[in-house]
Amino acid sequence: MVTQDTLREYAELAVRVGVNVQPGQLMVLASPVDCAFFARLCVEEAYRAGAGEVRVNWTDEYTDKLRYEYEEQSSMASIAPWRIQQKQDDIDRRCCFLHIKSSTPGLLAGIPGEKLQAVRVAEELAFEKFEYYTMANHGQWSIVAVPSIAWAKKVFPELEEQAALDALWDAVLAGVRIGGNRDAVAEWQAHITRLAENSRKLNTYHFQALHFRNGIGTDLTVGLAKGHIWEGGSSRADNGAVFVPNMPTEEVFTAPDKCHVNGRVYATKPLNYQGKMIRDFWFDFRDGKVCAYGASEGEDVLKNLVEFDEGSAYLGEVALVPDDSPISRSGLLFLTTLFDENASCHLALGASYPENIEGGAAMDRKQLEAAGANQSKEHCDFMFGSPDMQIDGILSDGREIPVFRNGVFAFPE
Template sequence: MDPRIREHAQTIVDHSTDIEAGDNVVVHMPSEAEDLAVALHELIGDRGANPVFLTNSDRAERAFLRAREDEFDTPAHKLALYEEMDVYIVARSGGNVSEKADVAPETNAAFRRAEQEILHERLSKTWCLTQFPTTGHAQLAGMSTEAYQNFVWDAVTLDWDAQKEFQQQMVDLMNDADEVRIQSGEETDITMSLAGNETINDYGEANLPGGEVFTAPVRDEVDGDVYFDLPLYRYGREIEGARLTFEDGKVVSHSAERNEELLTSILDTDEGSRYLGELGIGMNRAIDQFTYNMLFDEKMGDTVHMAVGSAYAECVGEENEVNESAEHVDMIVDMAENSTIELDGEVVQRNGTFVFEEDFE
């Protein structure tokens, strides 16, 4: 076994989840990530915790979705498992990243709605989402298998204490602000209220790798236009050139240069899917290549991302409404050129450089 796999597992158990004796742990990953699952089970055993191993398959899920097609039930036995667990560890992997590309968008939306209660239960526990490098994701990223393995494991084993300290500077600025304005190029100019909400420092716990700070905007106080100039991969298909216009928090018009019908189906999932659930600022400069994998891409330095759909409840203050949705879809704006982030009218990032960095101008 590659020693970096054991190091990856160690980071998950010690840093990301802090597994203790007696914890009920669900390890959920495809067969391609079996080595990581084995390494995790060794460490979980050492700590006296109790693992359940679930193998997921995009091929199997595709077969189910295409056979069912219509409304889905929330499976009580699956929900019961997550109600009894303490820690959830899931890895993205798999051979064919487009396996579910021919599942109808409305079927995906119906399935997501049925799984919403299960998702809420999972997110209420300690959890970690990570990546195991496979040839399918390497191909999607346009990298050799070896280069992609190096990319993933270098990102996973970052000095997370140093990254936390760097990012906390932006957290403090955002937590002191009531309003943020993001401008980029000629098409993105959006303002949103942060009043009463909290910004979170993501340094490799729930997401591994981490490398962002994120919050939830006040649900009904988002206005303006956004052009997402970096593409995203969703349900095995690529959405390019997405444009959203917000009024009083809600998406009132949208378009995309590629797969607009998929974007429409996402926004039509439920009432909450037309509202913004997250604003994130990418701050991990060790992730320096776009890979069509949001777990990495949203953390890149010189980017911001916004997610339509559900908000993370821990970001939302008691006086504000938590946006709820079966969807949470991140989309990215490149902030490297002709871009600014303002907090209460003061520029805190210009062309990807933060005000607390030496070369800020």
């Protein structure tokens, strides 16, 4: 059973390394009501770190489910003006955002996909102008996970509730490098340095494209955007604060060239999207756009993803994660992208991150699109890495350089 001291260590890591709240800064914490025990520790640690104000926005997925079951779609898709104004006020104050995730995979399985899509589109339209604040790293943001019994039973269905919860806590804490008398902050600093070195190596090649192949049928060539930059581990906000957007993180990532992706890719892990599970799915790309897709389960919500808006049928991110990452070695399927994407190479349908384009943070959307970076209100990662993944980097003169062999980095010496 997780101890109070361990929870406090995790909260301190989330606040001081993850979101890295600055003296006098407003920290906006989004937390499920079931995670109040951890949220309170984060609030305390934020004030100890010098935060000027901490506000908690509480959420409850079970209340949300009841709303989807009983409330009219038109009502749910009507966004209260005060919510938009509050977001505007937070960003005007140059806040930082810390998110606690603890969602139950597949909770909304019985909700019609059209209703889920309508509500999500309405929310994205209402808050679209604020997305750039975090997408372009103008302010700090970070996401951490807190296990719940409902989530734990999905990951460990064979265990009793408390045993499942304890096992998931062990896995989550191992993923964020807490436990075993380790100095978590020091380990994160060393880890960020390793990821930065992988990014540096990739950036020296200026690849024109990456070619992915594996034994289950993935054969995909992903062109890379003009002036693309590989990043990984940490980011830097406009105020100079270095933060870690995702905890855990094992990836290095960059921006594809929107119109130069061709071939087929097979997902290797399920995807929890709009509260529903999508399994055994695949995409065909032609000139950057998804031209065909399929799934053994959840194809209706996969359709919602591809057709969310004009840009959601194109790639916005390509990320490399070696098969020997700690999350992968655990052998667990966490059923949440925050963890599963750190066990596997992944792609994202939807928006690119401006930080992945040279000078991108100062560009507007049209300039980013001209560089090949996709624009969308969506950004959804899906996992396609495998132990036998082979990746070759293609140079501008057509030469190929090995990047991955059998699922791990294989840069030439």
